[in-house]
Each structure stands twice: as structure tokens, then as C-alpha cells.
Amino acid sequence: xxxxxxxxxxxxxxxITGREASMVAKHMLDYGTRILAGITPGKGxxxxxxxxxxxxxxxxxxxxxxxxxxxxxxxxxxxxxVLEAVANxxxxxxVITENIPQKDAVRFLYAARQAGVRVIxxxxxxxxxxxxxxxxxxxxxxxxxxxxxxxxxxxxxRSGGMTAETSWMVKRAGYGVSTSISIGGDALIGSTIxxxxxLFQQDAGTDAVVTFSEPGTSQEEEAAxxxxxGGFTKPLLCYVAGxxxxxxxxxxxxxHAGAIISSGRGKPSDKxxxxxxxGAVVVEDYDHLIDELRxxxx
Amino acid sequence: MGRLLEHHSKQxxxxxGLAVPAGEAVATPEEAGxxxxxxxxxxxxxxxxxxxxxxxxxxxxxxxxxxxxxAAAASLLGTxxxxxxxxxxxxxxxxxxxxxxxLSITWDKARKMPAVxxxxxxxxxxxxxxxxxxxxxxxxxxxxxxxxxxxxxxxxWADLGVGGKxxxxxxxxxxxxxxxxxxxxxxxxxxxxxxxxAGDTLAVAAAVMSVDDSAMYRHPExxxxxxxxxxxxxxxxxxxxxxxxxxxxTDPYRGTARYTEMxxxxxxxxxxxxxxxxxxxxxxxxxxxxxxxxxxxGGNPPEEKVYxxxxxxxxKPGVKGLFxxxxxxxxxxxxxxxxxxxxALRDMNINPETFPVVVREAGVNDAAAREIFTAxxxxxxxxxxxxxxxxxxxxRRMEEAYPGYRRQEGK
Numbered sequence: 001x002x003x004x005x006x007x008x009x010x011x012x013x014x015x016i017t018g019r020e021a022s023m024v025a026k027h028m029l030d031y032g033t034r035i036l037a038g039i040t041p042g043k044g045x046x047x048x049x050x051x052x053x054x055x056x057x058x059x060x061x062x063x064x065x066x067x068x069x070x071x072x073x074x075x076x077x078x079x080x081x082v083l084e085a086v087a088n089x090x091x092x093x094x095v096i097t098e099n100i101p102q103k104d105a106v107r108f109l110y111a112a113r114q115a116g117v118r119v120i121x122x123x124x125x126x127x128x129x130x131x132x133x134x135x136x137x138x139x140x141x142x143x144x145x146x147x148x149x150x151x152x153x154x155x156x157x158r159s160g161g162m163t164a165e166t167s168w169m170v171k172r173a174g175y176g177v178s179t180s181i182s183i184g185g186d187a188l189i190g191s192t193i194x195x196x197x198x199l200f201q202q203d204a205g206t207d208a209v210v211t212f213s214e215p216g217t218s219q220e221e222e223a224a225x226x227x228x229x230g231g232f233t234k235p236l237l238c239y240v241a242g243x244x245x246x247x248x249x250x251x252x253x254x255x256h257a258g259a260i261i262s263s264g265r266g267k268p269s270d271k272x273x274x275x276x277x278x279g280a281v282v283v284e285d286y287d288h289l290i291d292e293l294r295x296x297x298x
Numbered sequence: 299m300g301r302l303l304e305h306h307s308k309q310x311x312x313x314x315g316l317a318v319p320a321g322e323a324v325a326t327p328e329e330a331g332x333x334x335x336x337x338x339x340x341x342x343x344x345x346x347x348x349x350x351x352x353x354x355x356x357x358x359x360x361x362x363x364x365x366x367x368x369a370a371a372a373s374l375l376g377t378x379x380x381x382x383x384x385x386x387x388x389x390x391x392x393x394x395x396x397x398x399x400x401l402s403i404t405w406d407k408a409r410k411m412p413a414v415x416x417x418x419x420x421x422x423x424x425x426x427x428x429x430x431x432x433x434x435x436x437x438x439x440x441x442x443x444x445x446x447x448x449x450x451x452x453x454x455w456a457d458l459g460v461g462g463k464x465x466x467x468x469x470x471x472x473x474x475x476x477x478x479x480x481x482x483x484x485x486x487x488x489x490x491x492x493x494x495x496a497g498d499t500l501a502v503a504a505a506v507m508s509v510d511d512s513a514m515y516r517h518p519e520x521x522x523x524x525x526x527x528x529x530x531x532x533x534x535x536x537x538x539x540x541x542x543x544x545x546x547x548t549d550p551y552r553g554t555a556r557y558t559e560m561x562x563x564x565x566x567x568x569x570x571x572x573x574x575x576x577x578x579x580x581x582x583x584x585x586x587x588x589x590x591x592x593x594x595x596g597g598n599p600p601e602e603k604v605y606x607x608x609x610x611x612x613x614k615p616g617v618k619g620l621f622x623x624x625x626x627x628x629x630x631x632x633x634x635x636x637x638x639x640x641x642a643l644r645d646m647n648i649n650p651e652t653f654p655v656v657v658r659e660a661g662v663n664d665a666a667a668r669e670i671f672t673a674x675x676x677x678x679x680x681x682x683x684x685x686x687x688x689x690x691x692x693x694r695r696m697e698e699a700y701p702g703y704r705r706q707e708g709k
Contacts (some may be wrong), residue, residue, distance in 0.1 A: 101510050101512045101513035102512065103517075110411070141627070141628040141629050143662070160571065160573075160628065161572070162573035162625050165625035165626050168626055185572050215571055218407075241576035243574075244579050254558070283579075287684050289686065
């Protein structure tokens, strides 16, 4: 069991003919993930690693019943790509593209909300379900097992790279992951920590969740509130990076675009306090995740 | 996001046909006096720096005569306001203000919608308005596709109790400013105060505007007005930081190499990516280390970029060690990093036996990276240790190389 994706996901890649996307498609296929089609306007009829390329999402839905899309198109075209996926009934859209103008992100996130479509990202490295060998995006690269082995721990990370490292810490502790999600480093993203805790709560294959956080946004505060009111009752282990930024002048970005403290909000120490008060296990030292996982999972 | 200086944002607002005070941007006290002479009557002299809350910082002065304007400019030019040097001042005709209102348009990040915030009490910080009279500011969200219709703008002001001729003026002004916010990919457009002047007219007395860096490709008209990347520093970029921006720009489409100088410090910091750098920095500080800079290296940068960044990191005076660490990478070729770093060390005649260098790099081609680093005498770790353990090892090496390291002051 896992959340978001499994063997029955009907996956397409929008922008599959790009340099990075075609390499990622290869790694996804090598891992065992089925990709039904790729979409690049004007390149319909071609093939990428044996995957048929179509001109429209509409065609992919009609021919293959696509329901999950990975968006790899350049920033200037990303908004339209997500709108196309939403309009054609895709249920899960994972947006990998980085540096999408905020106005565009607001627009496609709004359209997705209206249509009840789940969005991961933008600026995500992807989602992985190791038990089913399904991954969307570059997550795990071409050496997936180094970090991602099947298990019963969920991982949610605001940093793409730390999605891998955190899943590797889970493995080091002697466990594996049910689903690992890189939720994207931008200030505005489709699915927040709280949204995914809600899914992990319902997932019988997940016994605990580990989160990796950064300064900025109010995601951790919202997640803490959700846990405090009983929305998530499994063990939750949290790490918040970037405490040093509290000693720096406000309004400076360190790290991802979303990692900014302003008007006194978004401080790691506040996030840690709120999560701890809500009942989460908050580690000061990232390495303590290993001992704490062993303690809570027995 | 990149901020615009006030005279630039007012220029954009003036182009909408809205009233802004007559004014001139000048660089010397003499020019300020001459500008005041031309404007006639009392003027306001404001430091042109890309920071907010200038009134509080003493960067806004009132002058009743050209001589006073000259003196005000002399007292501002050459100083720094929140770390930014004042190179120009804006001399503006002082408005006869009867009421001060507040208006801003921004993104509500929790609701993921554009939001208009308006009130008929302004002039002071929005935080203060909220504190003193909670509920005086009205917040309305805007459909990001539909935009703000005139009737919606009208309802905002009517709900605040505005009527008569001012209601019509305020409605027109808000629709135009929302259009500017939307069309210029702004992050923030704040008018504080929005001035009610004689005869029930409105004027934009002060404006703060910032725009989205990521959208600059579709705004050639804003080029030259926006300091790109200005959100990544709390002061103007240093010479070294500017050089590192150049290193990054040599190949803008492959890999990221961001560099921020920190005050003091002695450990060169060569880490990535976004979250990994934050963790490594915290881990060094927790262990008693003193990073001399912050960096983010990722996205599979070419060797030349790694080489240039490493040399830059090592060139900061006082740096006497180098910490290289990443999370286990999804796609960055670690052997390429290794070649760039080892070449920089060699070129700068740095001997890793005496100058502590600790590396924790695991990812694509890490077997080759291990060989390159080890052959160069660098202490290398792959995924046999954690990032935190590597940071502790770095500080230990500093202690071994410089006895009493952890007791030293942070400068």
C-alpha cells in the first residue's frame, strides 16, 4: 500500500522529448514504471525509449485512459500544460518544472482546486512507491535502491535532495518507505504537508511519517494544527533545517524560494515548537531520526 | 523577487494616469536644492533604497525650502539605510494631505490567491494598523483568471464607508493598480499612504513595488528597474558575490552555484542543494564551526562552474578549511564535482594535509569521485557516514589543525 501512485496509475509525461525528461523517462522505465505516453506538441508520432509521443493530453486520455501526469515542460509553458491536464480529467499532476512565475502557479493551482485535481509541486523531484516500483520524476535517479527500499514509513520533504537523504536515513534505521514525496520548494505548492498527512492517515501501509522542513511558509504550523485536532494519529517525526537563518537579517532567502522568514513568521524554532506541542517527535539533530524511528516503531 | 526603487514604481503608476507627486531623483545636495526650487514650496526628500519602512529608518525628511532640501539630501546621501548605501534621493513636492489611506495588492500564500488589502487609515506600518485597530483593514481575494472587476473594487471601498466622488475615484484607481500588479507579474504593490488631497482627489504618496524574478523573461520593459536576486541578500551584493554570480551565469542552463558571504567565519562552505545546505550549515554551527559563507551547488553543474565557485569560496580572507557536502544526489555527477574542487585546491596551492578539507559526496559516479579526492589527499566520505557526522568531522579537523579552534571568537 502507498499513497498517490501504484501499479494501476496510468502515467504520461508532458514534455517527454526534452533532454532531462527523456533521461528521466528512461530511469522510470528501467525501474519498472509503466509510461503510457509522452506529450509534446508537434512531435506526435515519435517515440522516446519506446513510449509513444502524442500531441495532446486529450488523445492520451482517449487512447490510454491516462490519469496521472508528470509535467516537465519549460517554465513559460508549464501553466498551460497543467491547465491541459486538468481540463482533460487527469487526477494527479506532478509538476517538476522550476522557476514558474508565481502568477502562473496561482492560476493552475486555482484551476486544479476547482476541478478537484491533486497537484504535487511545482519544483518537485517527484514521488516514489518502492513496493510497486512506480516513480514519477528524477527521484532516486538511476540508483533507486540506494535510498528507497519498500517499507511502512511515509516521507514528506520540502527539499528534493533531502527526500532521498531522508528516505536513506529510514533505510539506515532498518526500515523502508511506503511513499516518499518531494512536495516542492516554492512558496506556493499544490499539496502541503498537512494534505499528505491526511492521505497517510488513511493508508493502511504506512505506520509512521517523517517530514523534512525548512524556514518559511506556514505549512508546519498547519500540519501541527491538523495533528493537534486528531487528523493524524500515527507517529510523526519532524526535522526543520535552517535554524541559523533566524540570526540573519529578515527577508533574505536561503535555499528554496519558499524558505524566507518575513515579519517574524516562518521561523524554524516556532515550527519545531508548534509541532512538538501537537505531539510530534521533533529532532534537533537530523541523525537522531534513526534512533527515534527505532524507538517509535519498535 | 526583485524590488523597484520608488521613482521607478511611481513612473509606472503615473503611466496609468494616476496622480503621483511631482518629483526628481538626484544624486547630490546641490541637485536636490535645485529640484526643490523647480518644484516650489515644501518638499519631501526620500532615500532611494530598495527596502521598506524607510520612514522608521529616518530615511524620509521634510523640507520647507531649497536650502533645507539641500541639507536633507546632504544628511541622507552617502549614509546607509538598512545596509543599503544611499546613492540617490527622491525630491518630491509635498502634498496637502487630508487623509491617509492604505492599499496593497499581494499574494495570499495560505489561500493561494491574489489579495487586495485596503483601509481608510494609513500612513503607518500595516502591522501597526492591524495592532491598533484590528478589523480596520479589509482583505478581498481575487479570482486569478477573472481579475478584479470595477464593481468588486467599488464594493471594497463602499464596505470601508467611502462614498461620493471619492468612491468613484478610488474604484478607478484600484482597478488600474490591480491591472499593473497583474500585468507586471508583481509580488507586491503597496501604496501607503494613499493620500486624499484637496477637492476629494487621490494621490499615490508612497509606493513599494516588487516583481517576480521568474517572470522577467516576459517583461523587457522592467529590465534596468529591477535588481534581480535582491531577495538573496540583506545588503547590496559584495564584490565576491558579484564575481560568483558571473561564474554561475557563464553557463546559466547547467547547474546552480549560489554564493552568499557571511560575516566573519573561517570554514569555506561548498554545499548543496536547497535543503542540504541549510542542514549542513546548522550542523557546522551546532558543532562549534564557523562557516565563512553560504552556498548552494546543485543540478549537475559543469566542472568549470564548480572550479570557479570553489576558488571564490577559498579566496575569502580568513578561510582556513573547506567543507564539501551534499545530500545523496539524484542526478549530480559527483566525479565532476571532485575534478573541479581538486583543480581549484591545486591551483591555489592548498595542501589538504595541513588545510582541513572534508568531503561527503554520494551519488552518480561516486566511486570515481572517491578515487579523485583520495588521490589528492582529501578526506573523503560517501554514504558510509551521514551529513551531520561529516560536519562534526570537519569541525574536528579544524580543532586538530588550529588548537583552541572552538574557543576562539567568531570573527
